[in-house]
Amino acid sequence: TFIKKILDGIFITEYNATCGADVSLVNFSTNYGIDLTFEVWDTAGQELKSKLSDAYYIGAHAAMIFYDVTSSITYTNFPHWQRRIVDVCFGETQIPIILCGNKVDCSNRKVKEKMIARTLKSGNLMYTEISAKTNYNFEMPFLALARKLTGKDDLTFVSNLNLKPADLPIDPKSVEDSNKFMQELAAVSENINLQDDE
Template structure:
């Protein structure tokens, strides 16, 4: 089974841990305490688009508090995928998510990392349309500009959460299989000697003896 490292980044209280627990345990805790440092969970995903290949995500859920931000590089180093989460009901939340995207692209490189921008707390917008403070068109336009995957979800109801990890799993798998194929194609091939064997002039049984 292929294993891929996935990291969640974003401000405190945007719902990173709630998204992970909805995905891994299909549960939601209204009063979940803030993550300290980072938490580790894992979950498998079956990729229906690839002959039902199953992959395993090793998930690092990082703390969003400013005092833990310096620890983030330790967790996103060597990651294959990243979820950058913002709160659709908080003005300025998208800007903070964008700073995480820029940091990742600068320090990790966008060629080696599948990044998904995720707007959480859609359930609050369903309850009160005036609760939305981040326009979906703005977030989507930014994601397209930076070549990111993009989803809006609700960790509370589960809407859209499974689709995030499904799409990310497919993208990471496609990227890694393409890299493996390219590496195999670039390996020098062993030369094959196709020269015909000539009769030995010292062999009395040959026609030329």
């Protein structure tokens, strides 16, 4: 899984074995001289089958939801995850949620810009694209959430995570396609906002 790519993460798999989640501590040093630690609960979707499903979300400060850009069915599950998180976590303040499109190293993309743009408009959401296989944009979900949680848009990580080697290098065309997709997504999102304002 995504989180298992980190070599120097502290994996506390027994921490919540009764719920079936892998819990990891992921540390980052920042340009502000402070260290940030994310306690990451990787549920792998198991909460759907668990009677303790709300326990996965209670006390969360942020959420990452992943889908496979080559599989529209994984994307159609997103509203369920978002709704569960919103129902359990949103009190007086909304927690930030980042939607992560994985497998951008693959060429057969099925999820289109308009689908994502409409989803992003529906809530307190951010979006990024990654490739767990190639380590492309690996830190972006953490960085986006760190900026949102600290309120510091110029926050950066000063040291890279110690990642396991990529299974394969990312093809420059895949990077170009992902960047183009992100630009088109921004344009489609802007167009949807303009239409809604009319």
